[in-house]
Amino acid sequence: xxxxxxxxxxxxxxxxxxxxxxxxxxxxxxxxxxxxxxxxxxxxxxxxxxxxxxxxxxxxxxxxxxxxxxxxxxxxxxxxxxxxxxxxxxxxxxxxxxxxxxxxxxxxxxxxxxxxxxxxxxxxxxxxxxxxxxxxxxxxxxxxxxxxxxxxxxxxxxxxxxxxxxxxxxxxxxxxxxxxxxxxxxxxxxxxxxxxxxxxxxx
Numbered sequence: 318x319x320x321x322x323x324x325x326x327x328x329x330x331x332x333x334x335x336x337x338x339x340x341x342x343x344x345x346x347x348x349x350x351x352x353x354x355x356x357x358x359x360x361x362x363x364x365x366x367x368x369x370x371x372x373x374x375x376x377x378x379x380x381x382x383x384x385x386x387x388x389x390x391x392x393x394x395x396x397x398x399x400x401x402x403x404x405x406x407x408x409x410x411x412x413x414x415x416x417x418x419x420x421x422x423x424x425x426x427x428x429x430x431x432x433x434x435x436x437x438x439x440x441x442x443x444x445x446x447x448x449x450x451x452x453x454x455x456x457x458x459x460x461x462x463x464x465x466x467x468x469x470x471x472x473x474x475x476x477x478x479x480x481x482x483x484x485x486x487x488x489x490x491x492x493x494x495x496x497x498x499x500x501x502x503x504x505x506x507x508x509x510x511x512x513x514x515x516x517x518x519x520x
Contacts, residue, residue, distance in 0.1 A: 344504075345497050348445040349403045362403050369398030374436075377420050378478055392417060404443040412439035427468040427477040430461035437485045441492055447499055450492040460484045 350359060373395025380388040396413045416439045419432040434457040441451055460481060468476050 345500050352403060352405065354403060357401075359403050362401050366398045366400075366402035369394050369401060371398075373398055374420055378423060380424060391420075395420065399439070399443065402443055404445065408443050408445075412443060415439065426471060426474060427461075427465045430464050430477050430481050431458055433457040433461065433481040433485050437488055440485075440489055444493075446492050446496050449499060450495040453488040453492045453495070456488045456491075457481060457484050 354362070373391045373393070376387045376391030376394065378391075380391070396417060399409055399413050399416065402409060416436055419435040422429045422432050434454050437457055438451065438454055441453075464477050464480060468474065
């Protein structure tokens with residue numbers, strides 16, 4: 318692209334900006350991958366941590382007066398899962414007790430479905446999601462306000478578990494997409510400012 322004076326222009330073209338933005342999106346990766354893990358591989362710890370959290374939580378939620386051993390197993394496996402997940406040690410330690418306590422509350426029925434928001438908040442904290450993405454916590458909270466109107470008996474508790482689990486999983490993915498979009502926007506701000514300066518007409 319030539320400047321009116323006949324000199325090459327340094328202003329980036331639309332295609333260049335598009336390619337740069339695409340490169341920024343592809344460059345995004347999970348913040349926890351930048352951590353210096355003292356033991357184990359990232360993929361193994363991520364997979365194992367999620368598996369233990371899911372299994373441990375499931376054991377707690379299926380507990381009845383006739384299956385109390387499940388409560389014990391779940392109360393040991395779930396914290397272990399949070400401890401295994403790749404993250405800073407402070408964040409992992411901070412979520413263990415609150416999440417376990419609110420998981421126990423879920424045994425009280427659909428009236429305690431809002432506790433799923435605590436689990437989601439712990440996940441976002443451990444995964445180092447930016448603060449604006451925590452707005453997704455409104456989804457499980459909204460779900461918890463609707464569910465008690467349809468789930469009225471203890472036997473229907475599986476509906477609460479299924480719906481709330483889907484809402485939490487979808488919210489976690491939504492927060493991830495939000496983190497990618499936010500990172501791309503923040504990374505492109507200097508480029509936009511530089512482009513504005515280069516596009517200014519010369520005197």
